Amino acid sequence: MTTVEVIEECKLFYFAGQETTSVLLFWTMILLCLHPKWQVRAREEVLKGLANIEGDKWAKHRKIINPAFHVEKLKHMLPAFYVSCREMLSKWEEIVPKGTSFELDVWPDLQIMSSEGISRTSFGSSYEEGRTVFELQNEQAEYVIRIARSIHIPESRFLPTKMNRRMLKIEKEIQTTIRRIIDKRLRAIEGGETSKDDLLGILLESNMKEIELHCRKDFGMTISDVVDECKLFYFAGQETTSVLLVWTMILLCLHPEWHVRAREEVLHVFGKNKPDLEGLNHLKIVTMILYETLRLFPPLPSSGRRTEEEVKLGELNLPAGVQLIIPTILLHYDKEVWGEDAKEFKPERFSEGVSKAMKGQVSFIPFSWGPRVCIGQNFAMMEAKMAIAMILQKFSFELSPSYTHAPFAIVTIHPQYGAPLLMRKL
Numbered sequence: 001m002t003t004v005e006v007i008e009e010c011k012l013f014y015f016a017g018q019e020t021t022s023v024l025l026f027w028t029m030i031l032l033c034l035h036p037k038w039q040v041r042a043r044e045e046v047l048k049g050l051a052n053i054e055g056d057k058w059a060k061h062r063k064i065i066n067p068a069f070h071v072e073k074l075k076h077m078l079p080a081f082y083v084s085c086r087e088m089l090s091k092w093e094e095i096v097p098k099g100t101s102f103e104l105d106v107w108p109d110l111q112i113m114s115s116e117g118i119s120r121t122s123f124g125s126s127y128e129e130g131r132t133v134f135e136l137q138n139e140q141a142e143y144v145i146r147i148a149r150s151i152h153i154p155e156s157r158f159l160p161t162k163m164n165r166r167m168l169k170i171e172k173e174i175q176t177t178i179r180r181i182i183d184k185r186l187r188a189i190e191g192g193e194t195s196k197d198d199l200l201g202i203l204l205e206s207n208m209k210e211i212e213l214h215c216r217k218d219f220g221m222t223i224s225d226v227v228d229e230c231k232l233f234y235f236a237g238q239e240t241t242s243v244l245l246v247w248t249m250i251l252l253c254l255h256p257e258w259h260v261r262a263r264e265e266v267l268h269v270f271g272k273n274k275p276d277l278e279g280l281n282h283l284k285i286v287t288m289i290l291y292e293t294l295r296l297f298p299p300l301p302s303s304g305r306r307t308e309e310e311v312k313l314g315e316l317n318l319p320a321g322v323q324l325i326i327p328t329i330l331l332h333y334d335k336e337v338w339g340e341d342a343k344e345f346k347p348e349r350f351s352e353g354v355s356k357a358m359k360g361q362v363s364f365i366p367f368s369w370g371p372r373v374c375i376g377q378n379f380a381m382m383e384a385k386m387a388i389a390m391i392l393q394k395f396s397f398e399l400s401p402s403y404t405h406a407p408f409a410i411v412t413i414h415p416q417y418g419a420p421l422l423m424r425k426l
């Protein structure tokens with residue numbers, strides 16, 4: 001074809017394609033207005049398609065992430081938990097004088113400890129950079145809570161206020177730092193280095209395997225997905241674990257007999273030695289105490305779900321798209337399941353395990369239930385056991401007269417005025 005002929009063809013593509021397509025769209029919209037039933041059916045199909053894409057994406061991610069949380073991997077994570085607990089205890093050992101008790105608000109320290117634990121387990125050698133990310137995420141979360149508590153002005157997040165500009169800057173900084181860590185790690189893996197035993201390394205390795213297995217990139221996660229998962233580990237894992245630990249310590253103060261039993265067990269299993277995975281798996285009393293704490297103070301007191309299609313729930317027929325709140329805390333206090341003493345701290349409920357305690361019903365769901373159950377539950381339980389065991393080896397503690405019991409729910413259940421305890425070195 002000559003150049004002139006090519007130009008003529010291009011013009012034809014435009015006239016033949018543009019006009020016809022817009023006419024088709026125009027009449028489709030008019031006809032959908034005239035036949036609302038078909039408009040509803042079309043929308044349902046599109047939304048269902050989108051929901052499926054979301055669902056598929058989640059299932060794909062979960063398949064890739066699961067290996068990072070495999071029980072086998074826990075023993076590699078243990079040194080990271082240990083170092084973080086050790087740092088907190090060294091600080092307490094310095095502050096608390098010998099032979100007398102000393103008032104200490106343990107809440108901020110438990111938060112720092114679990115934050116350090118998750119930074120180390122997520123990013124391993126890049127932990128310092130990872131910690132910066134998590135500090136930025138904390139700042140971001142504070143702004144989000146501030147916005148949630150203020151009067152909602154539509155689209156106000158686009159205004160160039162000081163806070164909005166800071167939030168934008170934080171988001172960019174988080175993205176760049178995580179991407180830098182990931183790039184460094186990918187280069188190392190490509191250079192023949194085996195993945196590090198941290199969540200990011202295992203995740204990247206698992207992602208590469210999945211892509212290689214199917215010889216297609218879209219079977220894996222994108223770098224942006226990996227960045228989001230790293231951010232999620234922190235949000236999902238840091239706050240929840242520190243909340244579990246703080247209520248466990250408070251409940252042990254309120255129930256000295258369980259405090260004594262827990263220490264006896266820890267000293268029997270480990271003496272004054274460093275806790276190991278096998279020993280932690282043998283802690284029965286401590287596990288019962290942690291479960292009972294999770295029942296009375298579930299770190300996430302409720303969670304949400306949305307119906308994807310019409311469902312029958314008991315007596316209710318729910319259409320698609322309904323937002324549901326699952327009130328974990330109400331289920332945990334239900335007298336029909338747990339008995340008249342449902343509000344009391346009785347770790348013996350869990351003496352024969354979780355299933356027996358639930359009496360065959362799904363009534364204990366601190367980590368949620370079903371396909372979206374918490375991916376980090378073994379990880380969290382191991383970290384909590386390690387921390388409680390190490391604290392009990394070194395310190396006894398009771399409530400300080402300045403302690404005020406005020407559980408306060410902002411996403412998780414906090415002790416509103418902290419947890420001032422009288423700590424005594426053993």
Ligand code: HEM
Pocket residue numbers: 062118232233236237238240241244298299300303304365366367368371372373374375376377379380
């Ligand atoms: C005591 C500690 C923890 C508690 C009580 C807890 C509780 C939960 C709950 C209730 C959910 C479901 C939320 C929903 O369905 O809306 C969840 C999801 C999740 N948790 Fe945890 N969690 C804990 C620790 C952790 C840790 C340490 C990690 C990771 C290091 C983690 C990672 C996740 C992730 C990634 C999800 C989302 C799973 C998905 O949607 O497929 N969690 N957690």
